[in-house]
Amino acid sequence: MKLYYSPGACSLGIHVVLEEIGKPYELALVALKEGAQHKPDYLAINPKSKVPALDRGDGTVLTELPVIAFWLAKSNPEAGLIPTDFEGEVRCLEMLDYVSGTIHPQAFTRQFRASNFTPREEDQPKVVEQGKALAAKYFDTLEKTWKGGTWLLPSGYSVADAALFFVEYWATRRCGMTLPPRLDAHLKAMLARPAVQRALAQEGLAA
Ligand SMILES: N[C@@H](CCC(=O)N[C@@H](CS)C(=O)NCC(=O)O)C(=O)O
Structure with missing residues (x-):
């Protein structure tokens, strides 16, 4: 997995979740202040020009923080990051x-x-x-x-x-x-x- 993030942006919430889960992942910096979110390289990852985006390691990318958090929690049930009922x-x-x-x-x-x-x-x-x-x-x-x-x-x-x-x-x-x-x-x-x-x-x- 790879998290596209910018320091101190809302992607910090997903970064915390990945650290809680404890499985290997990479961080990819998207320097928002320098406009990196609008560059072709990043638009190819997330055409919405936003962080966070999560490359799930299978060639697919998830966007939208609630959805990324939900997917991470549900696909790592042993981490206990979402209620089970x-x-x-x-x-x-x-x-x-x-x-x-x-x-x-x-x-x-x-x-x-x-x-x-x-x-x-x-x-x-x-x-x-x-x-x-x-x-x-x-x-x-x-x-x-x-x-x-x-x-x-x-x-x-x-x-x-x-x-x-x-x-x-x-x-x-x-x-x-x-x-x-x-x-x-x-x-x-x-x-x-x-x-x-x-x-x-x-x-x-x-x-
Ligand atoms: N709806 C998105 C919003 C994400 C968002 O607004 N991210 C900000 C950083 S906190 C961003 O990438 N801003 C870059 C820009 O607007 O140019 C989500 O919840 O994931």
Whole structure:
């Protein structure tokens, strides 16, 4: 397997999952800041110009973080990264989707790439403010509806935790946010996991 990633991008969530699984894989750098995602070499891998993408080693490539996380968890059941009952699995997918489909684009892409949301440069600070407000609102929703203990789901650690981790990491390390108590404890618990520490170190990121 080969993970196409960029340091500190959402691909960090999949990097953590691969480290949790512990099977051999390669990392392939896609330097987003240099526009590598738009170059023909990478478009041949992922025509959507995004990371993460996972080459599964059989000539096929998967894209979209929730789908990659789901596939990795289901094809490595011994790693115990997804609930085994149907309802638990559905709740896990629900969380993956909330992080990747709502929190990532609405709260954080607004802050990191305001120009994607408005053609007028003078409106960009407003877009960033909206992103900050939405991040606080979404994290507050998670805090109030938290059903797990240390981990997000009551069934225990799962790929949903790896997904929540990358937005918590952005919030605190890139955006200077203070997380509500359960999420703060969750981030600390994630940072204590050897798999997370290895993924951060391999990407050259501080814990
Ligand atoms: N829906 C995709 C979104 C992935 C995504 O937005 N990745 C960002 C990095 S965090 C990216 O590759 N951005 C490059 C660009 O937009 O040019 C997923 O969840 O995997």
